[in-house]
Amino acid sequence: MGSPDKYKYFLLYKPFGFLSQFTKEIPEHQCLSDLKLDIPKDCFPVGRLDKDSEGLLLLSNHGKLNNLLLDPKHEQSKTYYAQVEGAITMEAVQQLKKGVKIKLKTGTYQTKPCQANLLTTEPNLPERNPPIRYRKSIPTSWVSIQITEGKNRQVRKMCAAVGFPVLRLVRVAIKDLKASNLQPGELLSLSKTKIEEKLGLKLN
Numbered sequence: 001m002g003s004p005d006k007y008k009y010f011l012l013y014k015p016f017g018f019l020s021q022f023t024k025e026i027p028e029h030q031c032l033s034d035l036k037l038d039i040p041k042d043c044f045p046v047g048r049l050d051k052d053s054e055g056l057l058l059l060s061n062h063g064k065l066n067n068l069l070l071d072p073k074h075e076q077s078k079t080y081y082a083q084v085e086g087a088i089t090m091e092a093v094q095q096l097k098k099g100v101k102i103k104l105k106t107g108t109y110q111t112k113p114c115q116a117n118l119l120t121t122e123p124n125l126p127e128r129n130p131p132i133r134y135r136k137s138i139p140t141s142w143v144s145i146q147i148t149e150g151k152n153r154q155v156r157k158m159c160a161a162v163g164f165p166v167l168r169l170v171r172v173a174i175k176d177l178k179a180s181n182l183q184p185g186e187l188l189s190l191s192k193t194k195i196e197e198k199l200g201l202k203l204n
Contacts, residue, residue: 078173114146
């Protein structure tokens with residue numbers, strides 16, 4: 001039995017354009033190793049975020065956390081802020097809440113009911129680099145979406161299914177784990193107690 005302190009937990013704000021992995025298959029890709037993170041070599045992402053999505057990503061060397069967090073039966077919620085093209089309607093938000101049909105490699109999938117809300121003001125987020133392309137003739141709006149599943153590019157596909165393509169997507173919470181002042185590329189070290197409290201898990 002090793003020391004309980006051997007397990008480390010970090011919350012990272014993954015920047016736009018970076019892969020959620022430490023190794024490169026293609027030299028031009030940007031990945032987590034390019035961020036020069038000060039973490040133990042055996043720490044890896046728990047879950048993932050798409051290259052063109054930003055926000056909170058857990059890193060740890062505790063394999064049990066990976067199993068617990070990604071097991072569908074635990075239904076760990078993840079909250080995203082999505083900036084969409086056009087002024088999203090309440091009808092579209094209601095459709096998102098009820099669940100919509102999206103296409104996966106395995107075929108058509110009906111998403112589970114989720115929480116979705118129109119954000120009446122632009123959320124306080126770090127600037128994206130590069131910024132999204134604004135078009136004067138087309139407004140944008142923000143919606144908060146909380147899902148308990150994690151199909152490939154699910155939130156993007158859900159928004160597209162109701163007619164409002166995503167321009168920017170930021171994960172702002174994993175269950176009750178938030179870090180509103182983290183900047184892109186910044187890390188926050190977390191204790192086992194904090195992880196258990198915020199994720200509602202036991203890591204013994």
